Amino acid sequence: MEMNTLEIRNLCTSFFTEKGELKAVRDVSLSVGAGKITGIVGESGCGKSMLARSVMGLIPHSGRLVSGEILLNGRDIAKLSQREYCAIRGSEISMVCQDPMTSLNPVMTVGKQVEEAILLHNDVSGAEAEKRTIEAFESVGIPDPDKRLKSYPHELSGGLRQRVLIAMAMVCKPKLLIADEPTTALDVTVEAQILRLMRKLCEDGTSILLISHNLGVIAQTCDDVYVMYAGSIMEHADPVTLFESPVHPYTRGLMNAVAALNRNEEVLETIRGVVPNLLHLPAGCPFSLRCDQCGKDCADHFPEMHSVGPGHEVRCYLAGGKEEA
């Protein structure tokens, strides 16, 4: 079998605040297969963006990667120095952020910003960098790339800015692209265009880690999906299994909430309560406070991931775990 592009093992990232340790990413293991789109879905504050920033080596100052391995094509990058990280960031892994308005420098033309990435990682002339930028713009579907080069970010629409960011991320042909909510700030008709572009990049051989809160986006694009809640992975499956036979009560709740809206039921299904405060997580399963099937083990012991089918793992005692064993 081909080696996974990214393999994360038991990753923990915490913030150390005055009120104590905040576990933003808690014992996360996941893999991104070569040439596949792997999705992470979860609600706001579940740690999905912090997971992305951990992989990029961009954890804010008050936080730290506590333990775990991040294997990029077999090489552990979790222990790299900032200097070593700079060499791979942009060339081997790159990232597209949610907000295309704030991720670009407003006083530099978009062409220069993309050329900067090329010149940093390659020993080429300015003219060659410009040529590659035009090619990159073409490949992400920016019309009139040679003219657009000289535009400033405010002159472009949201969809075009997001394409510029994708061009910038892809220009050094990274092995892994992390897309953190790449379409959340865009209109639906433009979102559909960007999602199709993501699939095209993937068919051209890039592995993508796609982070989204939108189950529709995940269903439409991903080959493999992880569901995250309060810093932990709760369920992992291929999209058809996940959407048609979810096992974890949280995943089922999410699916029901979305399906009820689409079936247009009179009273919509919800998940009761709210996401717990990450500073005061329950000792056991983080979902236990909102779970209707919470048993005696759930409140006291953090459940392990266990397999319930081929490629289908769940972190829940009720899913063929400890209670039945």
Next chain:
Amino acid sequence: MSSILLEARNLSRDFPAGHQKVVHAVSEVSLQIGEGETLGIVGESGCGKSTLGRMLIRMIPPTSGDVLFRGKAFSEMKETEFHPIRRQLQMIFQDPYASLNPRMSVRDIIAEPLETWRVCSGKEETTQRVLELMRDVGLPGEFLYRYPHQFSGGQRQRIGIARAIAADPSLIVCDEPTSALDVSVQNQILNLLRELQQARGLSYLFISHNISVVRHISDRIAVMFLGKICETGPTEKVFSAPQHPYTKFLLEAVPKPDPRKRAETTALLQGEPPSPIDPPSGCRFRTRCPYATERCAAEEPLLKKTTAGTEAACHMVS
């Protein structure tokens, strides 16, 4: 349709954009909202749906056109005459973080409209009424003296809803009320809005870019593109048989939460909405429309009845 509560007639609003340019945010929009009815407005960002919502409750004046509340025209009323109607028209905002004063307690936030309209006599009665309102929107009474930062997004939206219903309005403009919320919490708020509507006979103007949310809550919908309504009709008719090409593409573009139905080969709408500063001549959608002809550039299509039971503004539709 039941009797008409609020009616817009040829409403337009322009904003100056500097250098003698003008943004045509809303152009010639006419619509009606019945008593106890929910009218949904969908459209992409910048299509003028928020501006329209604000004009309907006289938060901003129109450039031309008029709004009628129970048959009385806004343009013929002075601010003092309009004052009692102001109470009937309330609003719920998109961002539950920005729309509550961080230095006021929940009690004071919800009591403000009660005091403005002198609904209750005395402080104690006001507090009693605030507690009733909190119960109606599902907030525990012990939160009475807490401040907005102590609440989650969904709870804050509940505070905003309690404030909006406090003075017993007949219409609430809901401007993207669930867009900042997670899906499980979004459903809680939608359920609450529906309960309140049934209990109080409220009318809603529900503005959202989220098409499945609008479909769920609206009796009728209006689809907007670049400041104009391009299709309107009963919700199920518009969704089951959209007539206007833009409506069709818009419904098609929504990512469906079903991995077996991937839209990998369907036709996508190309490009992005044109600028409202210099909208295309004739039909405003023509620059993105794959079916556009010369007639679309020369002549503006007007809303007309379609065989599917909706009204659409397109020359191609019969």
